[in-house]
Amino acid sequence: MKEMTGFICDESYFWHQTGNGALNLSSGGWIQADTHAENPETKRRVKNLLEASKYMDELHQISPRSASRTEISMNHETHYIDKIKELSDAGGGDAGVHAIVGPDSFEIALKSTGGTLTAVEAVMEEKVQNAYALVRPPGHHAEPEEGMGFCLFNNVAIAAKYARQKYGLKRIAILDWDVHHGNGTETAFENDNDVLFISVHQENIFPKNRGDITFTGKGDGEGYNVNVELPAGTGDEGYLHAFEELIEPIIGQFAPELIFISAGQDASRFDPIGRMLVTSNGYFEMSQRIKKLAEKHCEGRLIACHEGGYSTAYVPFCTLRIIEAMRGKNSQVNDPFKLGFHEGPIYPHQREAVKRAVDIQRSYWEL
Numbered sequence: 001m002k003e004m005t006g007f008i009c010d011e012s013y014f015w016h017q018t019g020n021g022a023l024n025l026s027s028g029g030w031i032q033a034d035t036h037a038e039n040p041e042t043k044r045r046v047k048n049l050l051e052a053s054k055y056m057d058e059l060h061q062i063s064p065r066s067a068s069r070t071e072i073s074m075n076h077e078t079h080y081i082d083k084i085k086e087l088s089d090a091g092g093g094d095a096g097v098h099a100i101v102g103p104d105s106f107e108i109a110l111k112s113t114g115g116t117l118t119a120v121e122a123v124m125e126e127k128v129q130n131a132y133a134l135v136r137p138p139g140h141h142a143e144p145e146e147g148m149g150f151c152l153f154n155n156v157a158i159a160a161k162y163a164r165q166k167y168g169l170k171r172i173a174i175l176d177w178d179v180h181h182g183n184g185t186e187t188a189f190e191n192d193n194d195v196l197f198i199s200v201h202q203e204n205i206f207p208k209n210r211g212d213i214t215f216t217g218k219g220d221g222e223g224y225n226v227n228v229e230l231p232a233g234t235g236d237e238g239y240l241h242a243f244e245e246l247i248e249p250i251i252g253q254f255a256p257e258l259i260f261i262s263a264g265q266d267a268s269r270f271d272p273i274g275r276m277l278v279t280s281n282g283y284f285e286m287s288q289r290i291k292k293l294a295e296k297h298c299e300g301r302l303i304a305c306h307e308g309g310y311s312t313a314y315v316p317f318c319t320l321r322i323i324e325a326m327r328g329k330n331s332q333v334n335d336p337f338k339l340g341f342h343e344g345p346i347y348p349h350q351r352e353a354v355k356r357a358v359d360i361q362r363s364y365w366e367l
């Protein structure tokens with residue numbers, strides 16, 4: 001089993017309701033009812049493609065357990081956990097900034113975080129080599145006392161804290177490639193030198209005033225926080241350039257015992273709320289590089305947790321390619337959008353953006 005890739009999902013994840021808003025807002029006023037950007041289909045179609053293609057047969061499916069309140073409280077204040085429960089019991093509301101709670105969202109969010117904990121247990125106890133957790137609601141924007149950007153509990157932050165506590169890990173790396181900055185995860189570990197946090201994101205997108213390359217951590221955590229801001233329009237080549245210039249060398253020098261990917265596929269070229277041009281091949285290549293680092297440093301221990309990604313059409317193909325790279329075996333599915341790799345050049349301003357991040361991180365790493 002150890003060579004297997006685990007796949008964690010639960011039907012309840014698709015029952016978390018975000019209402020009939022448009023893009024990131026609820027309907028009402030001048031906003032006609034529509035389909036909210038963070039809707040079940042953005043994730044359900046990933047599972048559907050795995051099943052339709054029979055690639056699911058290549059994966060070791062694991063049912064998620066629910067996280068306990070105590071586990072959630074490793075990263076969130078009690079009053080905030082209570083607030084989610086109250087809103088959920090009352091039928092819904094907003095737990096912060098665009099953090100929609102629907103009926104039973106509290107219990108679903110416990111199972112979403114629990115999915116990432118299940119992934120930690122499966123990988124650490126060598127039931128599988130690596131695991132993809134198709135969880136919902138997502139987590140990386142969630143702050144200790146505030147929900148944000150469709151996120152309620154910070155799944156990856158809680159999973160990393162759990163891994164550190166339960167398995168005594170001394171070095172955990174988290175790479176967040178969601179198109180938005182992973183502010184909640186950054187906050188969770190900004191003072192820590194045993195968790196390396198790297199966020200590669202579109203500059204000036206969301207949330208405001210977070211994700212600046214100059215923020216490198218605080219106190220003991222100084223030098224263990226890496227922000228890479230890329231300009232709108234960056235595609236596979238620009239992302240891979242950032243991987244080569246600083247993401248891969250920094251993870252290599254840190255030599256983690258476990259790697260997490262906050263896998264938001266909203267840097268894809270068809271995303272309605274991101275402005276990047278990453279293709280399914282780009283996601284494949286990025287995943288393969290991280291897998292190689294995991295094999296070199298931590299016996300292949302790698303966990304990818306689903307975050308954003310709002311193109312219902314394209315997210316499934318990007319996510320399938322990530323899972324193929326993790327599993328080490330291709331599916332029969334070709335990207336029907338027929339996007340060639342190495343299509344786009346790296347423009348000078350994209351190179352410059354990577355260089356700016358490298359120059360800052362040179363204070364801490366050999367680059």
Ligand SMILES: [Zn+2]
Nearest residue numbers: 178180264308
């Ligand atoms: Zn996102």
